[in-house]
Amino acid sequence: MMEDQAATAVSSAPPIRVLVVDNDKSHAQAMAETLARVNYDCTVATSGPEGARWIDQDSFDVVITDLVMNEVDGEEILRRAKETLPDCEVIVVTGHASVPKAVEAMQQGAFNFMEKPLTPDRLRAVTAKAADAVRLKKANVDLQQRLDERFGFEGIIYASDQMKAVIERLKRLAPTDASVLITGETGTGKELIAQALHQNSPRKKKPFVALNCAALSEHLLESELFGHVRGAYTDAQTDRVGRFEYAH
Incomplete structure (x- = not known):
């Protein structure tokens, strides 16, 4: 009975929204399809500027971005996501040659980085950890709001x-x-x-x-x-x- 209730609670929670940014269209769609199979709500942007526009106009829990892109690169996507969506976690995807830049991106606030070529298991595992971190942030915000309601001045009659x-x-x-x-x-x-x-x-x-x-x-x-x-x-x-x- 309790397991059924827990399953209902999990299924009723809103899905984690993921923005995938990669100027390699086929790679971006492959990542999105892999995550969609495990119930992530995915949006695909096939260029840095398109990814930046999505960040400015919508809300996402996790952003997965290629690090090396023309015009607007992954570092700019990271910076913009952290400014616009402070509770969002950003994962950068990099080739072997740009691993040092990926490490630098983590120092600037990226949650983790993944090195190409990606396996579905690696993609899902890293995204799941980022999603857990986002859920924890949201739970802390909710708890703080409930504490404010219970112990704040508004709770005094x-x-x-x-x-x-x-x-x-x-x-x-x-x-x-x-x-x-x-x-x-x-x-x-x-x-x-x-x-x-x-x-x-x-x-x-x-x-x-x-x-x-x-x-x-x-x-x-x-x-x-x-x-x-x-x-x-x-x-x-x-x-x-x-x-x-x-x-x-």
């Missing part, structure tokens, strides 16, 4: 003008490095406010570390905040990173 003023002040503080002290009775949402502040700050990709200091003894609090090395006290069996270090 309030009705009073006083609370509205607090939220507006926090929105102004969030982009800064100012230290913020949040006080209030138990159950009034201090940690929720702290999470929202963190989630809307430049530090949101770093850990949010919450610690109930009142629930710890003085000795344990010091260990929690600053960490300890093995043998620092009787029960210290391993090294432990403190909360301050972990948060930074």
Whole structure:
């Protein structure tokens, strides 16, 4: 049952869109046909300028481009794809003589390179890895959006003008490095406010570390905040990173 559900989820996901750019028309079509057999949505451009136009006017997950082409070469396709489609992965295809240029292209942001002549297995394997990288990026973006919705200021429900003023002040503080002290009775949402502040700050990709200091003894609090090395006290069996270090 669970396998059937997983298969349905995979089949319902939109196919990975691939742009193949190669001024050798037969080679470009052969690559596209090989990938189409395993359910990639392929578009073929048979020149560098045509590939550049496709990048400017449409959206692709993976771009596979020959490195050596007339007018607009693979390096220009790579540069344009990275500027226009930041989540896209670019794979360059090269002959033996231009391998050093392919390595240079990877230093400029290409995902990988493939050396001619290509085998179908090699083409599918490298493209699959690039597609996985794209899916991971999209999943991270989706997760970040859900975190923003859950822990952002929009996720805080309030009705009073006083609370509205607090939220507006926090929105102004969030982009800064100012230290913020949040006080209030138990159950009034201090940690929720702290999470929202963190989630809307430049530090949101770093850990949010919450610690109930009142629930710890003085000795344990010091260990929690600053960490300890093995043998620092009787029960210290391993090294432990403190909360301050972990948060930074």
